[in-house]
Amino acid sequence: MIDYRKDLNPEQFRAVTAGGGPILVIAGAGSGKTRTLTYRVAYLVESGIRPENILLATFTNKAAKEMTCRVETLIGMELGRLWAGTFHHIAHLILRRFASRVGLERRFGIMDEEDAAHLLGTISRSLGDLPDEFPRGNVIREIFSLGVNTQTDVEAVVAFRYPYFTDCLDKLLEIKSLYRDRKMEMNLVDFDDLIFYCVELFRSCPDVLEELAGGLHYVLVDEYQDTSALQNEFIDRLASSHRNLMVVGDDAQSIYSFRGADFGHIMEFGRKYPDAAIYKLETNYRSTPEILDLANRSIANNERQFFKELKSIRGPGARPALVPLRTSVQQAEFVAQRLGEFVLSGSAPGEIAVLYRAHFHSMELQMELTRRSIPFEIRSGIRFFEQAHVKDAVSFLRIAANPRDENAWMRSLSLFGKVGKKTAEKAWKKVSEKEDPLDVLMSDEFLKDMPKAARAGLEEFRKIMRGVTEDGLDGFPAVLLERVIDEGYGDHLRSRFPDAQSRADDLSQLSRYAAQFRTLHDFLGELALFTSAAEIDRAQGRERPEDRVVLSTIHQAKGLEWSVVFLIGCAEGMFPLARALKEDGGEEEERRLFYVAATRAKDELYICYPSMVFRRGLGGTYMGPSRFIEEIRWGCAKQESSPFELWQISNL
């Protein structure tokens, strides 16, 4: 039995042992939010609620995995059929079961963002001559996505967020409808569709909703401040039968408005559910008072927020260091040197993180760390499944799983010598005429009137596809993936990439991951929703020992903590990022991001900024320190009362 009183503070205890009904938990940074949620699940299970009657929605796969593990450790048993996962994951499970009720085929495939953007680009180009300022595929995708997530139409999104595309509106609407048709033809859905179709399903099929919501006695939502309108309706409906909905979040840490998140949802939860109980967690266990003081002073500059006062329970520590530097190269040298000193004095590298606003802010540091052979783990940049070679190899499997997936055909075909866009298109045309494109591929007819030069390549393609399809759909995904590599993709890698070995290693890792899935559909479905190699490691329970310094964007650092945090690139224009300030409420969102970054640190915080920023073309420009630094310093003329310790460069 768990001793809740002993393990939890009074604030947490009240939230964990609360009764039913709607509950809002405002959880400040480092106040034990995850602890509260995991104990709540444990508490429910110990009170006799069956795991399959509990739903726990999170934002990342990692958070879901971590929380289930922690609950299992707490209660000393496996949770089996607990509904835990990201919104997309849960929606995916539901949609597989009820696809036909919303007009989808049961075996639909999932497109990632890159595929979606590419398809949208192709569609818009097919509309003929477009002005140069017409949005590119990835921008169109963003516009549509924002529309779906905020539950508004394209007109509204363009009017409020993209007024400069007003002239393109008619074309955009046309593209949207073509996009919908093409997805249907190809039997594909995009990320947003997963949730959107579920909500449609709930709206139009009360019997389905009743069945699902009836089974969910308790619904818990993590990171509620980052939910979109669409996700909100999804959650509300799932909790509609029993109304035992507990949402946990912190309005001060809402940082995803760019993809439709609206922390208005957390602010207005009490109005939507007038009988909601509200609990606040305001004790911070993580950071020293000095670090917390800095964070509190910063966020105080925001107008729209819940009032709360985070208190540290820790003894005094060092003031956060403010480190002015001349250039980003010097900044990289400083961080690398300081890291070296920490490691020499016995700190574990895994207890240290370097955070930044945007991927490319870490370029110089990456080079410097490599030069000094300081091992680091980078949690940003290209995501594992979006790397070309991973998508290439997987595209053969996608054809096998869903022969109508034109994207996959085009991608695979184009990989071979002398097969370009035109030949690939021609091949697809021929193959898609018949009911089963794979039959045509294997027949003699396939090579007829194909360009002579391309025949060898097409033959190679056919060889791989034969390997992948000969067992029908009964082959194990891991085996099929190996076959793609053995039957020719391995050669392709070696001939094309200088780093073929490391790419091949990626694929073996992928194949090991694939081994846990029985069918191709299970594998491909999950694959689209996972995002990083690190997540594969975690999913397989072999997280490596923390022997590396972590480099991460602030976004990806949310919910994590380190003993020492370096926040780099705190120059005006880099952070807040000039482009983000153009958005409505952009400054406040950037400040929340600053708040998230600062509150990741337990013991020491270094805030670094280069004063010279090199920009493309025009040499170096002088940039002052971030306004987030200046506004905190303002009014603290005396160095003794400043929240910062100014770092002397001569230390370098």
Next chain:
DNA sequence: CTCAGCCTTCTTTTT
């Protein structure tokens, strides 16, 4: 007509 290689452009944040 088709492909491949070179050039320019842009690079916020992510399930």
Next chain:
DNA sequence: GAAGGCTGAG
């Protein structure tokens, strides 16, 4: 560092 556009070669 990658994706689209342009141009020369086949």
